[in-house]
Amino acid sequence: MDSYRHLSVSLLVLLALLGAVSHAEGFVSFNSLSSKRTLVVTVSMANNSDIKEVHTGQDSILVNWSVNASAPAIVDAKTVETRLCFAKESQTLRGWRKTDDNLKKDKTCLYKIQRQPYAPAGSVTYALPKSIPGAKYFVRAYVFNSSDLQIAYGQSSPNKINNTFTVIPISGRHGSIDAAVGVFSIFSVGSLFAFFIFENLYLKRKKAV
Ligand SMILES: *[C@@H]1O[C@H](CO)[C@@H](O)[C@H](O)[C@H]1NC(C)=O
Ligand SMILES: *[C@@H]1O[C@H](CO)[C@@H](O)[C@H](O)[C@H]1NC(C)=O
Ligand SMILES: *[C@@H]1O[C@H](CO)[C@@H](O)[C@H](O)[C@H]1NC(C)=O
Ligand SMILES: *[C@@H]1O[C@H](CO)[C@@H](O)[C@H](O)[C@H]1NC(C)=O
Numbered sequence: 001m002d003s004y005r006h007l008s009v010s011l012l013v014l015l016a017l018l019g020a021v022s023h024a025e026g027f028v029s030f031n032s033l034s035s036k037r038t039l040v041v042t043v044s045m046a047n048n049s050d051i052k053e054v055h056t057g058q059d060s061i062l063v064n065w066s067v068n069a070s071a072p073a074i075v076d077a078k079t080v081e082t083r084l085c086f087a088k089e090s091q092t093l094r095g096w097r098k099t100d101d102n103l104k105k106d107k108t109c110l111y112k113i114q115r116q117p118y119a120p121a122g123s124v125t126y127a128l129p130k131s132i133p134g135a136k137y138f139v140r141a142y143v144f145n146s147s148d149l150q151i152a153y154g155q156s157s158p159n160k161i162n163n164t165f166t167v168i169p170i171s172g173r174h175g176s177i178d179a180a181v182g183v184f185s186i187f188s189v190g191s192l193f194a195f196f197i198f199e200n201l202y203l204k205r206k207k208a209v
């Protein structure tokens with residue numbers, strides 16, 4: 001009985017410590033922001049035309065955000081960060097793009113577009129680098145507070161399905177590397193390295209023909 005109480009006390013202490021650690025790490029839950037969808041975010045081609053397909057290494061996108069005046073005011077806003085995020089269908093069966101409610105672990109929005117001091121409205125033109133894999137995307141903007149934690153957001157798709165756009169790699173190469181990373185991560189770093197050597201040799205030979 002006594003040792004039982006001892007155990008539960010140590011468990012409580014451990015839980016409290018874990019709680020303190022995760023608090024210190026600044027865990028922000030995405031679901032906790034659901035009532036803070038305060039930004040209106042739009043994305044179009046850089047020339048303002050509708051966005052459907054964009055090519056890496058070639059096209060630019062225009063992201064606009066503004067505070068929704070009828071939403072609750074944002075207090076202590078310091079930074080705005082815009083990010084490219086995978087649409088739902090491009091996350092299917094791809095663990096490395098998985099959504100996690102803990103925003104520190106979330107892989108939905110892997111690619112940063114821009115981070116800048118907070119303003120109630122702004123826009124950014126972003127030339128799509130060749131490193132962005134071919135997939136369906138939308139854009140999300142986060143507002144960070146003075147503790148550098150997310151306090152509000154907005155996104156260009158209501159549900160990660162509607163209003164998304166397709167990124168097309170400049171050649172099939174990045175897509176195949178992206179797929180290969182998924183396949184080879186089950187094996188060793190060695191086989192991945194072997195794959196790159198193989199692909200380079202193969203491509204070189206192909207080019208030489
Ligand atoms: C806008 O740019 C895209 C390519 O970046 C092009 O396909 C489209 O025709 C342009 N639209 C207008 C209205 O200029
Ligand atoms: C985005 O902002 C730019 C610059 O303020 C503006 O010219 C453009 O019309 C805006 N586009 C949309 C879709 O709101
Ligand atoms: C702005 O916020 C109001 C209240 O939360 C909401 O009903 C409305 O849909 C929002 N508008 C946009 C464009 O997101
Ligand atoms: C910043 O936001 C986080 C979570 O959204 C909150 O826990 C923290 O207290 C905020 N920091 C300040 C200084 O308000």
Ligand SMILES: *[C@@H]1O[C@H](CO)[C@@H](O)[C@H](O)[C@H]1NC(C)=O
Pocket residue numbers: 158159162
């Ligand atoms: C998404 O698009 C479908 C088909 O166009 C429409 O029926 C649905 O209401 C849309 N959902 C949202 C959340 O906008």
